[in-house]
Amino acid sequence: MADTKVFLLDGGSLVLDGFHIWWNKGPGGEVRFPVYSVLVDHPKGKFLIDTGYDFDHVQKVLPFEKPQQTEQQTIPGALKLLGLEPKDIDVLFNSHFHFDHVGGNKFFPDTKKICHKDELPQAAKCQPFEVLGYSDLAFSSEVAEARGMSDQLTAGQTHDNTKFELIEGDVELAPGVTLIYTPGHTVGHYSLLVEFDTRRPLLLTLDAAYTRKNYENDINAGFHIDPVAGVNSMRRLKEIEKSKDAEVLFSHDPKSFKDYRTGVNFYG
Numbered sequence: 001m002a003d004t005k006v007f008l009l010d011g012g013s014l015v016l017d018g019f020h021i022w023w024n025k026g027p028g029g030e031v032r033f034p035v036y037s038v039l040v041d042h043p044k045g046k047f048l049i050d051t052g053y054d055f056d057h058v059q060k061v062l063p064f065e066k067p068q069q070t071e072q073q074t075i076p077g078a079l080k081l082l083g084l085e086p087k088d089i090d091v092l093f094n095s096h097f098h099f100d101h102v103g104g105n106k107f108f109p110d111t112k113k114i115c116h117k118d119e120l121p122q123a124a125k126c127q128p129f130e131v132l133g134y135s136d137l138a139f140s141s142e143v144a145e146a147r148g149m150s151d152q153l154t155a156g157q158t159h160d161n162t163k164f165e166l167i168e169g170d171v172e173l174a175p176g177v178t179l180i181y182t183p184g185h186t187v188g189h190y191s192l193l194v195e196f197d198t199r200r201p202l203l204l205t206l207d208a209a210y211t212r213k214n215y216e217n218d219i220n221a222g223f224h225i226d227p228v229a230g231v232n233s234m235r236r237l238k239e240i241e242k243s244k245d246a247e248v249l250f251s252h253d254p255k256s257f258k259d260y261r262t263g264v265n266f267y268g
């Protein structure tokens with residue numbers, strides 16, 4: 001059987017203050033960090049994990065994050081680089097519903113979508129300090145309506161073509177492709193473990209650890225719903241890293257991202 005391939009779809013970058021990236025630690029000052037999505041090209045299908053941010057949304061709602069994104073760093077542009085279109089994706093999984101992970105969901109009306117069972121109701125009725133994170137609601141007409149923001153929906157989006165299959169706990173999406181439940185950053189956050197025939201596994205923390213510094217020092221990002229759960233999730237990921245001898249990739253690490261394989265380069 002052909003081996004699994006993992007592509008990182010470069011989604012451009014954003015800016016946050018260092019105290020948001022490393023909560024209570026810093027250092028402060030502007031930090032420009034990468035945003036990417038993950039395409040797992042598996043013999044059983046093409047699985048897309050997250051869809052980056054929508055440039056217009058960030059410009060309008062979070063202009064202070066100074067979005068930088070070329071056409072090729074949109075989801076359709078990144079897929080086109082691989083000779084693919086949104087309709088070629090079999091399953092779209094959102095690690096969580098922060099705006100920098102759902103911005104391209106609207107391109108997948110006919111794709112099976114999956115998320116954690118608690119993430120959807122949380123986005124529909126979130127804590128006051130989560131409003132910015134859960135600010136792009138165009139991934140779900142149900143959530144947009146619940147938050148009184150149906151104006152964010154594009155023409156043609158309905159309950160039916162924005163509905164999600166709900167999961168809980170660790171779930172195997174396909175043989176060797178495991179969603180690891182890592183709550184803390186959000187109630188329903190997931191990390192991703194991909195195992196291969198011909199190389200060591202990849203453990204993608206996604207937002208359970210923005211950077212290596214967060215991960216190695218058990219430092220939460222400034223955005224979290226439960227920092228104790230967040231620390232426990234990082235500790236669990238380190239156990240998995242050890243037991244699987246996995247290569248760890250972080251979601252928003254300016255230093256590490258420079259060495260990550262993006263574009264047509266893949267892991268596998």
Ligand SMILES: Cc1ncc2c(c1O)COC2=O
Nearest residue numbers: 065098100130132133134223
């Ligand atoms: C990158 C990112 N992730 C989460 C949040 C924000 C971000 O910029 C702002 O408010 C949030 O909850």
Ligand SMILES: [Zn+2]
Nearest residue numbers: 096098185207
């Ligand atoms: Zn997040």
Ligand SMILES: [Zn+2]
Nearest residue numbers: 141142145159
């Ligand atoms: Zn309705």
Ligand SMILES: [Zn+2]
Nearest residue numbers: 098100207251
């Ligand atoms: Zn993020």
